[in-house]
Structures are given as C-alpha cells and as structure tokens.
Amino acid sequence: MSTFVGIEAGGTKFICAHGQDSHDLSDRVRIETTTPEETMPQVIDYIRQVSNTQRVDAIGVACFGPLDLDPFSEQYGCIASSPKLAWKNFDMIGCLSEHFDVPIGLDTDVNAAALAEQRWGAGMDIDSLIYITVGTGIGVGAIVDGQIIHGAMHPEAGHVLIPRLKEDTFAGICPYHGDCLEGLASGPAIKERWQVESALHLPANHQAWQLEAKYLAYAIHNYSLCYVPKRIILGGGVMKQPELLPLIQINVIKSLADYIDHAYLKGHQYISIAGLGENAGILGAIALAEREFNV
Amino acid sequence: MSTFVGIEAGGTKFICAHGQDSHDLSDRVRIETTTPEETMPQVIDYIRQVSNTQRVDAIGVACFGPLDLDPFSEQYGCIASSPKLAWKNFDMIGCLSEHFDVPIGLDTDVNAAALAEQRWGAGMDIDSLIYITVGTGIGVGAIVDGQIIHGAMHPEAGHVLIPRLKEDTFAGICPYHGDCLEGLASGPAIKERWQVESALHLPANHQAWQLEAKYLAYAIHNYSLCYVPKRIILGGGVMKQPELLPLIQINVIKSLADYIDHAYLKGHQYISIAGLGENAGILGAIALAEREFNV
Numbered sequence: 001m002s003t004f005v006g007i008e009a010g011g012t013k014f015i016c017a018h019g020q021d022s023h024d025l026s027d028r029v030r031i032e033t034t035t036p037e038e039t040m041p042q043v044i045d046y047i048r049q050v051s052n053t054q055r056v057d058a059i060g061v062a063c064f065g066p067l068d069l070d071p072f073s074e075q076y077g078c079i080a081s082s083p084k085l086a087w088k089n090f091d092m093i094g095c096l097s098e099h100f101d102v103p104i105g106l107d108t109d110v111n112a113a114a115l116a117e118q119r120w121g122a123g124m125d126i127d128s129l130i131y132i133t134v135g136t137g138i139g140v141g142a143i144v145d146g147q148i149i150h151g152a153m154h155p156e157a158g159h160v161l162i163p164r165l166k167e168d169t170f171a172g173i174c175p176y177h178g179d180c181l182e183g184l185a186s187g188p189a190i191k192e193r194w195q196v197e198s199a200l201h202l203p204a205n206h207q208a209w210q211l212e213a214k215y216l217a218y219a220i221h222n223y224s225l226c227y228v229p230k231r232i233i234l235g236g237g238v239m240k241q242p243e244l245l246p247l248i249q250i251n252v253i254k255s256l257a258d259y260i261d262h263a264y265l266k267g268h269q270y271i272s273i274a275g276l277g278e279n280a281g282i283l284g285a286i287a288l289a290e291r292e293f294n295v
Numbered sequence: 296m297s298t299f300v301g302i303e304a305g306g307t308k309f310i311c312a313h314g315q316d317s318h319d320l321s322d323r324v325r326i327e328t329t330t331p332e333e334t335m336p337q338v339i340d341y342i343r344q345v346s347n348t349q350r351v352d353a354i355g356v357a358c359f360g361p362l363d364l365d366p367f368s369e370q371y372g373c374i375a376s377s378p379k380l381a382w383k384n385f386d387m388i389g390c391l392s393e394h395f396d397v398p399i400g401l402d403t404d405v406n407a408a409a410l411a412e413q414r415w416g417a418g419m420d421i422d423s424l425i426y427i428t429v430g431t432g433i434g435v436g437a438i439v440d441g442q443i444i445h446g447a448m449h450p451e452a453g454h455v456l457i458p459r460l461k462e463d464t465f466a467g468i469c470p471y472h473g474d475c476l477e478g479l480a481s482g483p484a485i486k487e488r489w490q491v492e493s494a495l496h497l498p499a500n501h502q503a504w505q506l507e508a509k510y511l512a513y514a515i516h517n518y519s520l521c522y523v524p525k526r527i528i529l530g531g532g533v534m535k536q537p538e539l540l541p542l543i544q545i546n547v548i549k550s551l552a553d554y555i556d557h558a559y560l561k562g563h564q565y566i567s568i569a570g571l572g573e574n575a576g577i578l579g580a581i582a583l584a585e586r587e588f589n590v
Contacts, residue, residue, distance in 0.1 A: 066556065072422070081556045127367070128446040140521075144439070144446050151423040151439050151523030152557040159554055160517045161458050163474075176554040179458075222455045226437075226521045228446030259454055259471040261361065261376045262447040 002057040002293060005047050006285030009063040009092070010109065011084060014039060015282050016046045018056070021290075022120040022276070022283050035086040036095070044099050051100075060105040060288030061092055062112030062281050069107065069150045077106055080153070103295070105288030111148050112284025113235065113276075114141030119287045121275030122233045130229045131274065132158075134216065135236035138182040142227050149227070158182045162218035168211070185215045187238050204243040213244055217251030220271065224256060230264040235274030245273055297352040297588060300342050301580030304358040304387075305404065306379060309334060310577050311341045313351070316585075317415040317571070317578050330381040331390070339394050346395075355400040355583030356387055357407030357576050364402065364445045372401055375448070400587030406443050407579025408530065408571070409436030414582045416570030417528045425524045426569065427453075429511065430531035433477040437522050444522070453477045457513040463506070480510045482533050499538040508539060512546030515566065519551060525559040530569030540568055 001020060008015040012033055019025040031042045050056055066080040077093030093104050107115070114123075114131035123129040123143075131141045138158030142149040149155055159180045170193045174183030183189055190199035194208050202208045220232060234245065249271050256265070264270055276283055296315060303310040307328055314320040326337045345351055361375040372388030388399050402410070409418075409426035418424040418438075426436045433453030437444040444450055454475045465488045469478030478484055485494035489503050497503045515527060529540065544566050551560070559565055571578055 068557075070557075142521075144444050145442060147440060147442060149439055149444075149522070152525045152559045153523050153555065155521055155523055156555055157517075157521045159520050161513050161550070163456050163458055176552045177550075218456050222452075222517055223521065225454050226435075226450055226452045226518070227444070228448050228450055230447045255456070255472070257471045260448065260451050262363075262365075264447045 002290075003050070003054045004286050004289035004293065005050055005056050005059045006282050006289060007043060007059065007061045008109070008281040008285050009033070009061055010281070011064050014043060016043060017282050017286070018050045019286060021286070022116075022279070025282065025286070028282065033084075036090045040095055044096070047096075047100060056100070056102055058103040058105065058289040058293035059096055059100060060112070060285040060290070060292065061096070061107075062109045062285040062288060063092060063106060065108045066153060066156075067092075067106065067108055069154055070152055103289075103292040105292030107148060107284075107288055108139075108141070108154050109281055109284065110139035111141040111154060112288055113274075113280035114143050114233070114284075115148060115287040115291065116276055116280050116283035117233050117235075117274055118143055119290075120283060121280070122272045123231050126231045128227070128229050129231040129233060130223055130227055131233045131235065132220075132223075133236035134185065134234065134238040135187050138186050138236075140223065142229070144227055144229070157223065158186075160219055160222055162215060162222070165211070165214065181215065181219045185212055185219075185238075187236075190238065199238050200240055202241075204241065209241060209243055209247060212238070213247030213251050216244075216248050217255050220248065220252050221255040224252070224265070225260065228260070228262075231269060232271045233274050234271065235277070235280060239273060245271065297585075298345070298349045299581050299584035299588065300345055300351055300354045301577050301584060302338060302354065302356045303404070303576040303580050304328070304356055305576070306359050309338060311338060312577050312581070313345050314581060316581070317411075317574070320577065320581070323577065328379075331385045335390055339391070342391075342395060351395070351397055353398040353400065353584040353588035354391055354395060355407070355580040355585070355587065356391070356402075357404045357580040357583060358387060358401060360403045361448060361451075362387075362401065362403055364449055365447055398584075398587040398590070400583030402443060402579075402583055403434075403436070403449050404576055404579065405434035406436040406449060407583055408569075408575035409438050409528070409579075410443060410582040410586065411571055411575050411578035412528050412530075412569055413438055414585075415578060416575070417567045418526050421526045423522070423524050424526040424528060425518055425522055426528045426530065427515075427518075428531035429480065429529065429533040430482050433481050433531075435518065437524070439522055439524070452518065453481075455514055455517055457510060457517070460506070460509065476510065476514045480507055480514075480533075482531075485533065494533050495535055497536075499536065504536060504538055504542060507533070508542030508546050511539075511543050512550050515543065515547050516550040519547070519560070520555065523555070523557075526564060527566045528569050529566065530572070530575060534568060540566065
C-alpha cells in the first residue's frame with residue numbers, strides 16, 4: 001500500500017496529513033505559517049516521523065500562490081512574487097527534495113482542490129472541469145482534457161473583467177482592477193458593498209444574492225466558452241448561501257443563450273456544489289502526491 | 296519522406312494541398328462547399344490522386360465548427376449542430392477513414408491555425424499560446440502546456456462578455472449575446488457601428504480603433520488570466536490595420552495592472568501579429584496531419 005503525505009500550505013497555517021485517499025487521512029498536524037526557516041523544519045519533522053513507521057511514496061503540496069510551475073523555468077517549484085515577503089522565491093520543491101528522495105507534487109491550493117474534487121468529490125470521472133472558490137478571494141482551478149491548466153504560471157481567473165449592471169455604481173475592492181470579478185463578488189466585496197459583517201448575514205431574499213448570481217454567471221459564461229468544461233464546481237464560503245446556486249444556474253443559461261451546444265451543458269449537474277468542503281485543500285495535496293507517484 | 300494531405304474545410308470552399316511543411320505545399324485545389332454528397336467525393340479524388348504518386352502518411356482537416364472533438368463521445372469526429380444544415384452530423388473522420396487507412400487529424404479552423412502558428416509562424420517553440428482571429432467573427436484557439444484545449448467541445452471564446460464603456464450605446468450585433476466581444480469588435484460589428492463598407496476604410500486616427508483596442512484588450516485581459524499563455528497571436532482581417540496592435544498592447548498592460556507577473560508577459564512579443572497570414576488554415580491542416588502521424 002502506498003502512503004502519501006499531503007501538505008496544505010496556507011497563508012496562516014500549514015496542515016499536514018498522510019494517507020492513501022479521502023477516507024483514511026491520519027493525524028492532521030497544524031503548523032503556523034511564519035517564515036520558511038521556522039515553518040519548514042516542522043514540516044520536515046512531520047514527514048520524517050511518518051517515514052519512521054511506513055513507506056512514504058510521494059509528497060504533495062497544495063500551496064498559496066503565485067507559484068512558478070513552468071517546467072521550462074529556472075525557478076520551477078518556487079513561490080513567486082508573493083506579498084508574503086519571507087516566502088518570496090522560496091524553493092518549495094527544492095527544500096523538500098533535499099530531505100526526501102520521493103516524487104514531490106506541487107500546485108496551487110485552488111488547482112489542488114480542483115484535482116481533489118475530480119478524484120473524490122463532485123467531479124468524479126470527469127476529464128474536463130473547473131473548480132471555482134468564492135470566498136476571501138475568487139480562485140479558479142481548471143482541469144481540461146485530463147490536465148491541470150498551467151501555461152506560463154497558473155490561471156488567476158478570479159480577476160476576469162465582466163459587464164457591470166448599469167445601475168450598479170459600487171467601485172469594487174480589487175486593489176489592482178477595482179471592479180474585476182473578485183473586486184465585485186468575493187466575500188469581502190459583498191461585505192463592503194452591503195456594509196455587513198459577513199456575506200452570510202444577508203437574508204436569502206436580499207437583492208445582494210440576485211446581483212451576486214448575475215456577476216458570477218457572467219464569469220461562468222466566460223469560463224464556459226474559454227475552458228469548455230463538462231462540469232463547473234463551486235466552493236468557498238460565499239457558496240454556503242443555498243439560494244445562490246439555483247440563481248447562478250438560471251443566469252448562466254440565460255447568458256449563454258444556447259450558443260454552445262453540448263450534452264454536459266444541459267445536464268442538471270453542469271454547475272454543482274463542491275463535494276469536499278473544508279477538506280478540499282488537504283485532499284488536494286494528497287491527490288497531487290498520488291498523481292506525481294503515478295506519472 | 297512523409298507526405299501529408301491538408302484539407303481546409305471552410306463554409307464556402309474546401310482547399311486541398313499536400314506537402315511536408317510550410318515551404319513545399321503542392322497544388323492547392325479549390326472545391327466548392329455545397330453538400331457532403333457533392334463535395335466529399337471531390338476531396339477523396341484529390342487524396343487518391345496524391346496517393347497515386349507518393350505515400351500519404353496522414354491527413355489533416357481544419358474544419359468549420361462546431362465539431363464534436365470529445366474522444367468519449369459517440370459523435371467524435373462529426374460536425375455538430377451547424378447552421379450549414381447539409382453538414383449537420385456529418386462524420387468527417389468516418390467518411391475519410393472509409394477510403395484511406397492513415398491517421399486522420401481533425402480540429403477547428405482556428406485551433407488548426409493556432410497549431411500552424413506554433414509550428415511555423417509567430418509562436419515557434421512556445422508551448423502555451425493563444426491565436427485570436429478578428430475578422431468576420433472572433434475565434435480563439437488555445438494551446439496550453441503543449442495541448443490544444445478542447446474540453447467538452449472546443450473553445451468559443453470570441454463570445455466572452457466584457458465591460459462596456461459607459462458612453463458606448465451600440466447594441467452589438469451578436470444574434471445570441473448582443474454585445475459579447477464578437478458582437479462589439481468583429482469586422483461586421485465595426486462596419487455596423489461606424490456605417491462603413493469595410494473596417495479597413497476607417498482611417499488610422501479614427502476613434503473606432505481606440506475603442507476596438509480597448510474591447511480587444513479587455514478580452515485579452517481575460518484570456519491572459521484564464522489560459523496564462525506565453526504568447527498571444529493576433530490574426531484576421533481587422534488586424535490588417537497596423538495602428539491596432541500597439542494600441543492593444545498599451546491597453547492590455549494598463550488593464551492587467553501588473554497583477555500577474557511572469558517574464559513572457561513583459562516581453563515585447565507577448566502580443567504579436569500572426570506570421571502565416573492567409574496560409575494559416577491550410578498549414579494548420581498540414582500541421583494536424585503531422586501531429587496525428589507523430590502521436
């Protein structure tokens with residue numbers, strides 16, 4: 001039996017666990033994200049302890065971005081121009097491979113979550129899907145024709161531009177683009193626009209959700225035409241409002257106006273809620289390890 | 296030496312040629328696009344004649360869409376719900392493989408052009424690029440991490456939604472979406488908006504080009520974040536206005552606002568003009584044959 005170590009490397013904490021799949025994850029250990037010098041030795045200790053009792057076949061890291069994932073780049077496997085300055089240019093793959101001679105899979109947290117949803121969640125057996133998380137930010141992970149999309153780096157499709165409703169004068173909160181999707185429709189944008197402490201404090205019949213559904217539907221219109229996924233999986237804190245999914249579904253159908261025609265688009269599962277919830281990150285890390293092992 | 300037959304299957308004409316690469320294309324034959332019963336026997340005759348004098352190693356077809364290119368679909372290799380009713384559900388790969396026992400590559404005209412640009416044009420040696428044609432319609436072919444993007448079908452990213460300028464009240468001409476990118480910025484949209492016979496009749500200093508550059512830049516902002524290409528190649532009739540490229544480049548930089556950071560994006564070739572011009576289609580068909588032969 002293979003054992004995989006998964007590391008969910010987030011901006012405030014690293015979660016480490018090991019196991020073979022979604023059902024047998026063992027001992028989740030939480031390590032504070034401070035500096036590479038403080039955090040990584042604890043991560044390495046964790047992996048070493050696991051190795052003492054069983055064979056570790058691969059390690060997967062689902063990491064905050066931006067990452068350099070271009071195999072042609074000299075900085076491959078490094079954290080790129082991060083606002084977390086202590087981690088800028090940190091060589092995640094290099095650091096781990098100095099200590100462990102096993103395959104190491106690295107990808108962004110949102111790409112890893114997309115992979116976990118494909119492996120064990122709402123996208124099982126689907127070779128082309130996108131995973132969208134709508135929370136503190138908006139992130140998109142895309143798996144098309146069986147491959148996680150990277151390109152020169154990795155998608156940052158939460159920052160796409162969309163049409164504005166004429167009557168909407170909210171400036172948007174994205175420090176780069178103002179009213180890109182993330183600037184208009186992320187959790188913090190909803191809080192700012194409606195002056196509430198949490199998006200989920202807004203009642204289900206509040207006009208906020210109609211607007212949120214329209215803007216997310218415009219973006220999904222664009223993703224549907226760019227990636228042509230067979231399924232779109234929605235996760236993140238904002239999606240905990242149960243009224244939102246059907247509103248988005250209706251608006252996407254209206255917006256695409258039957259222009260593209262394939263069976264998946266017409267299926268009731270085309271836009272689905274994520275199946276793994278809070279576990280998507282750590283399971284994504286395990287899925288990255290598994291994939292790297294099977295390459 | 297391998298000989299490849301390329302077939303550029305367009306809505307009004309099929310162009311057939313053969314050769315090994317971009318430099319030695321022989322006898323381009325033009326066949327009218329009427330019905331499969333009339334057109335295809337002439338195509339088959341052409342291929343047969345080539346086979347009489349040399350070994351044909353593969354056939355490539357760069358075809359009008361929509362196509363079913365999902366290998367899991369029963370309709371794989373067929374033309375899908377085309378407005379060209381005589382061709383609806385026509386099995387292009389099936390028809391050719393009945394007569395020729397060689398690998399047959401099929402893809403959309405725009406994906407084929409992207410492949411040709413990567414093979415012999417403005418995207419040589421680039422593993423992630425997109426090709427955008429701005430003409431009668433707007434089409435996008437994407438090659439990411441070395442693979443042509445398909446998903447459930449193939450991208451139709453000319454129909455993405457983009458923000459409108461506040462002062463712009465033009466309704467757009469897309470019969471499905473009104474003011475999607477194609478509805479606002481294709482050649483016919485420019486003609487309709489400015490009431491001219493051809494977009495290229497508008498002088499270089501006409502405000503039309505400022506507006507065109509802005510809308511194309513918004514779309515390129517979105518493509519840059521979704522596909523993360525290393526190069527964006529622009530072709531099609533509208534791009535024959537030489538003032539347009541630098542205007543687009545300036546607007547894309549402004550719109551992305553340094554949010555994504557990779558070396559390709561900063562390079563002066565990030566947004567380039569297509570290198571193959573009118574030959575992109577037939578060369579795309581040859582490139583599809585070559586790729587299928589090398590699989």
